[in-house]
Amino acid sequence: MTEHASSLQTDVLGHSERLGRRIRQDPPGQLGVPSQDLAVLALRRGETDRAVSLAEYMMEEFTLLSDTVLNGWLSQIGRAHV
Numbered sequence: 318m319t320e321h322a323s324s325l326q327t328d329v330l331g332h333s334e335r336l337g338r339r340i341r342q343d344p345p346g347q348l349g350v351p352s353q354d355l356a357v358l359a360l361r362r363g364e365t366d367r368a369v370s371l372a373e374y375m376m377e378e379f380t381l382l383s384d385t386v387l388n389g390w391l392s393q394i395g396r397a398h399v
Contacts, residue, residue, distance in 0.1 A: 325350060327359040327367045330374055339374060352378060 324346075331342045341352065356371035 322358055325355065325358055327355050327362065327364055327371065329355065330370055339377065341374070 326344060326347060329341045329343045329347070330339055332338070333340045343350070352371055352375045356368050356375065359365075359368035359371055
């Protein structure tokens with residue numbers, strides 16, 4: 318965990334109408350802090366509901382990256398070698 322953990326916010330999840338899904342809405346000084354770190358921090362603070370929400374969001378992030386980036390690249394590579 319970072320040395321400035323006491324200043325980190327864990328209530329950063331919100332819904333984006335434009336994207337149609339949950340997104341993190343962190344303050345500028347917190348950008349780049351991994352969702353996993355925030356989930357662990359929330360758990361340590363006793364913020365169980367936030368910890369669970371952040372962990373679920375981590376899975377959404379992984380699925381989004383996997384489906385769009387990794388599978389997209391793999392299908393492009395596969396078509397290039399056909």
